[in-house]
Amino acid sequence: MKKNAASAWFLVTVLLVVGVTSAVAQQQSTISDEAAASRIAWWRDAKFGLFLHWGVYSIPGRGEWVQWKEQIPVNEYAKLAAQFHPDKFDPDAWAAIAKRAGMKYTVLTTRHHDGFALFDDTESDFTAMKSAAHRDLVAEYVTAVRKAGLHIGFYYSPLDWRYPGFFFPDLYQANAVKMREQYHRQLNELASHYGKIDILWFDGGGVDWLGFNGVTYKDGWHERPKDKHYAGAFTWKDDEALGNLRKLQPSILTNDRTDAPADFLSREGDGAMGNFDGVHPWELCTTLTTGAWGYLPNAKIKSLNDVIRLLVGAVGRDGNLLLNVGPRPDGQIVPEQVERLREVGDWLRRNGQSIYATRGGPYLPGDFGVSTYRDKTIYLHVLNASERTLSLPALPARILSCASLTGGSVACKQVGDSVEITLNGSADASDRIVALTLASPAGEIKPIATPVAGNAELAR
Ligand code: GLC
Numbered sequence: 001m002k003k004n005a006a007s008a009w010f011l012v013t014v015l016l017v018v019g020v021t022s023a024v025a026q027q028q029s030t031i032s033d034e035a036a037a038s039r040i041a042w043w044r045d046a047k048f049g050l051f052l053h054w055g056v057y058s059i060p061g062r063g064e065w066v067q068w069k070e071q072i073p074v075n076e077y078a079k080l081a082a083q084f085h086p087d088k089f090d091p092d093a094w095a096a097i098a099k100r101a102g103m104k105y106t107v108l109t110t111r112h113h114d115g116f117a118l119f120d121d122t123e124s125d126f127t128a129m130k131s132a133a134h135r136d137l138v139a140e141y142v143t144a145v146r147k148a149g150l151h152i153g154f155y156y157s158p159l160d161w162r163y164p165g166f167f168f169p170d171l172y173q174a175n176a177v178k179m180r181e182q183y184h185r186q187l188n189e190l191a192s193h194y195g196k197i198d199i200l201w202f203d204g205g206g207v208d209w210l211g212f213n214g215v216t217y218k219d220g221w222h223e224r225p226k227d228k229h230y231a232g233a234f235t236w237k238d239d240e241a242l243g244n245l246r247k248l249q250p251s252i253l254t255n256d257r258t259d260a261p262a263d264f265l266s267r268e269g270d271g272a273m274g275n276f277d278g279v280h281p282w283e284l285c286t287t288l289t290t291g292a293w294g295y296l297p298n299a300k301i302k303s304l305n306d307v308i309r310l311l312v313g314a315v316g317r318d319g320n321l322l323l324n325v326g327p328r329p330d331g332q333i334v335p336e337q338v339e340r341l342r343e344v345g346d347w348l349r350r351n352g353q354s355i356y357a358t359r360g361g362p363y364l365p366g367d368f369g370v371s372t373y374r375d376k377t378i379y380l381h382v383l384n385a386s387e388r389t390l391s392l393p394a395l396p397a398r399i400l401s402c403a404s405l406t407g408g409s410v411a412c413k414q415v416g417d418s419v420e421i422t423l424n425g426s427a428d429a430s431d432r433i434v435a436l437t438l439a440s441p442a443g444e445i446k447p448i449a450t451p452v453a454g455n456a457e458l459a460r
Pocket of ligand 1: 053203204285
């Protein structure tokens with residue numbers, strides 16, 4: 001590394017202490033034309049997907065940010081490729097696990113911020129082909145997921161820590177341009193070599209992510225305030241890159257972590273569940289275990305109850321859930337995690353009618369829980385286990401009948417300006433589901449606010 005690059009790296013290291021890993025909200029809108037609505041229809045019905053963070057970072061097992069967090073020199077880190085032996089990588093098993101969990105799509109990290117590509121890029125030396133694996137793992141993944149009848153997603157990070165130009169795009173312009181060339185080339189390869197791909201899930205693209213939301217080189221080095229946008233000369237030329245992508249893959253869906261128009265918005269982490277949004281397609285991504293997206297030995301697994309609440313919370317807010325696992329370096333998904341996913345699948349086998357192909361609402365999230373609907377049925381997801389009687393605002397529709405989908409019995413009546421619901425029987429279910437059958441389509445009803453006493457957590 002040249003001397004000035006080395007001092008720049010030192011300054012970057014200093015920045016570590018201020019914590020620079022927050023994602024940047026880039027855009028709050030999605031493409032809203034008819035073509036976009038029709039290509040995303042399957043995804044809106046699907047609701048639930050499997051995220052897979054897997055790469056050479058799985059070997060040290062300290063999370064996918066290990067290179068950056070521990071400031072491992074690029075050449076040192078590159079040696080991990082020689083230790084990458086995914087002997088138990090069985091993408092058919094991955095696809096079967098996703099299917100059994102009731103998931104309808106999968107998204108694999110084809111290349112994360114460390115720059116290691118799981119696919120064959122002849123122009124890069126840091127790929128699975130040139131690692132001890134000597135395989136194009138993306139090709140095998142695609143074949144298996146397609147065979148299982150699931151939709152295929154690629155996660156891809158334009159950001160690459162091996163390039164000083166990522167941190168200092170204006171200081172190292174030529175290097176930043178090289179990084180961009182890699183991005184455009186690899187995106188083109190991913191779009192050209194694997195047949196039809198359904199989702200391109202970007203992360204770390206868009207200029208506001210440069211140097212992790214803005215190291216500015218004026219009055220010293222500091223993080224750019226959240227409301228200030230990158231104002232330097234570099235651009236990822238996302239319109240060009242995504243224009244080419246859409247030409248090669250006309251029905252592909254993209255998220256909002258680039259500077260180009262997106263099909264859906266991405267919310268990240270349990271704490272980012274946020275509000276109901278029935279206008280823009282959106283997805284919450286989060287982890288099945290705590291601590292990192294990539295493999296961590298002995299990571300704590302969320303309870304079945306937690307996962308159900310995340311799924312129901314997202315769907316009731318009219319979003320999707322993309323739930324992550326970090327397979328072991330040998331490619332195997334940790335058996336205890338597989339077991340939890342199987343339990344989620346069992347729950348969905350029983351209750352999937354209140355999830356798949358529904359839309360969130362018309363009752364907005366509140367103390368009672370959340371609601372979903374399809375055709376003339378509203379599904380109330382009662383998430384407050386202690387609640388026996390519920391009083392919700394009246395519906396501008398006639399209720400023909402009501403039934404409990406989760407055992408016990410339920411009585412419902414419209415009185416004056418409210419709907420009164422009485423639940424009997426077991427109250428320990430994480431989500432008691434009541435189906436209200438109406439005389440007219442529930443989609444005709446505008447969103448209805450419900451009481452919120454401040455415990456929005458319950459509605460998750
Ligand atoms: C973040 C992190 C990353 C993870 C991703 C998932 O932006 O950089 O490690 O892949 O979010 O949403």
